[in-house]
Amino acid sequence: MNKRNILALAALAGIGLSACSQTPQAIPQADALVSAPVVRPPHAQQIARVPHAQQYAHQQQIPQAFPMQHMQPYPANQGHAQWHGQPIPPSIPSYLPPPMAQNNGGVSLRLSRAELRAIGDQIFNNEGGGNVNNLAHWNDGEDFASMGIGHFTWYPAGRRQSFGNTFPGLLDYMAQNGVQLPGWLQQARHQGAPWRSRQEFFAQKNSPEVQQLQNLLYNTRELQAKYIVERTRNAMPKLVKASHQQQRVAQNLDAMANTPGGWYALIDYVNFKGEGLGGGGYKGQSWGLRQVLEEMRPIQPGRQALHEFADAAMRVLQRRVQNSDPSRNEARWLRGWQNRVDTYRNPIV
Numbered sequence: 038m039n040k041r042n043i044l045a046l047a048a049l050a051g052i053g054l055s056a057c058s059q060t061p062q063a064i065p066q067a068d069a070l071v072s073a074p075v076v077r078p079p080h081a082q083q084i085a086r087v088p089h090a091q092q093y094a095h096q097q098q099i100p101q102a103f104p105m106q107h108m109q110p111y112p113a114n115q116g117h118a119q120w121h122g123q124p125i126p127p128s129i130p131s132y133l134p135p136p137m138a139q140n141n142g143g144v145s146l147r148l149s150r151a152e153l154r155a156i157g158d159q160i161f162n163n164e165g166g167g168n169v170n171n172l173a174h175w176n177d178g179e180d181f182a183s184m185g186i187g188h189f190t191w192y193p194a195g196r197r198q199s200f201g202n203t204f205p206g207l208l209d210y211m212a213q214n215g216v217q218l219p220g221w222l223q224q225a226r227h228q229g230a231p232w233r234s235r236q237e238f239f240a241q242k243n244s245p246e247v248q249q250l251q252n253l254l255y256n257t258r259e260l261q262a263k264y265i266v267e268r269t270r271n272a273m274p275k276l277v278k279a280s281h282q283q284q285r286v287a288q289n290l291d292a293m294a295n296t297p298g299g300w301y302a303l304i305d306y307v308n309f310k311g312e313g314l315g316g317g318g319y320k321g322q323s324w325g326l327r328q329v330l331e332e333m334r335p336i337q338p339g340r341q342a343l344h345e346f347a348d349a350a351m352r353v354l355q356r357r358v359q360n361s362d363p364s365r366n367e368a369r370w371l372r373g374w375q376n377r378v379d380t381y382r383n384p385i386v
Contacts, residue, residue, distance in 0.1 A: 148266065148300070150259075155386045156301050157262025160308055161186035163377065172254040173247055175235040182230050182238060185254045186261045187308055194229030204230075210264045216257060221246055266300075269307050272314075276327045279314050286330045293346060295338035298384030302346050309377065310354075319360035324353050347381045354378075 158167075164187055165171030175182045182191040184204045191204035208226040212218055218226065225231050231246075232238040241247055254261070273290065280286045293299035306326050313325020322328070332349040336342045354374050358367045 152300070152386050153262050153266065154259060156304055157186055157258055157265070159301060159380070159385055160262070160265065160305060161258065163305060163380075164188040164308070169251065169255050173242075173251045175232070175238040177235065179235070182232065184250075186258050187265055191230040193231075193233050196229070206268075207261065207264055211257060211260065214260060216253075216260070218253075219246075219249055222250060222253075265304060265308065269304055269312075272307075272312055275314055276312065276330065280327055280331060282331050285333070285335055286327065288335050289330045289333045289342075289346075292336045292338045292342040296340070296342045297386070298343055298381070299338075299346075301385050302343060302381035305377075305381070306350060319357060319362075322356060322360055324357040328353050343382050343384075347378050350378045350381070351375060 161167055164183075165174065172186070173182070173184055174188070180192070180196060181198075181202075182204075183189070184191050185207060187203075189204040189207050190198075190202055192198050192202045205226050208218060208222065221231070232241065238247075276290065277283050277287050290303075293303055303326065306329060311323075311325040313323045313327035313329075315323075317323055329346065329350045332353050333345050334349075336345045351374070355371065358371060361367045
């Protein structure tokens, strides 16, 4: 396969994916999936097989989000509308994006609204347990806030951005799509998160500003899903170009892109462990999507592609644990990682 065909295949496979999270770094922070019922950081999410009531038993007073496919939008510009008994600020219109149909290099993207909603809803469950109170959060042990269904990172001004600063990009995307951002958020979008620490954030968790932000993020869940999809779509050709196994990566991307359920696996893994485009990792080996595609055996579209992807993902994650500093005891996270990766084996739509 010549280089032109490889890049063309990458562009085809790349239609409709997402890169909403940071590229894996050499020393990831707060990467643990612990057994206690706490909200997970972007790197390690809930154990899918734990019953919902048990997983969030300590948060039963917090209203849970309904799946996106069952939600009706709040009327725009109606300040008297209610959200779990709370008034929705009139400055936050509800927003549903138009059906996804784009053209990229002559190839049309066809991702149905049902697929978009299902992918976004699953990412919301993976990142924040589907809990509306976790749409604006700050994880223990991290130096940045986590926002939205994908727990996009938001750093305070002047802080070293070890994992990328993805939330301002989402705010830009919202503004470009007609979402009215509150004045304080417009300013913070350019200056950085207005809280300097986790303690400061939670001291203001119930403030009008944070509640307003949370309402905004709840009302725009489907737009956030579209943002996630578009960002990874744009990143896909880079996966092939960066690889020393371009033909294999291109073939496996094509297989996943043309298998029902393959989009979710690709999108969620990017959100889970990054693209794997840069350096870093342990002992020179990263654990992002590129490494999984390289680890896969060459595969054709079909159900077996989902299993091959999940198996390769776990081999990559196990290699990460083997390469890690033993003092980090990363093996304790493997069970949770396995449960999440197993969701890739069955189509969610």
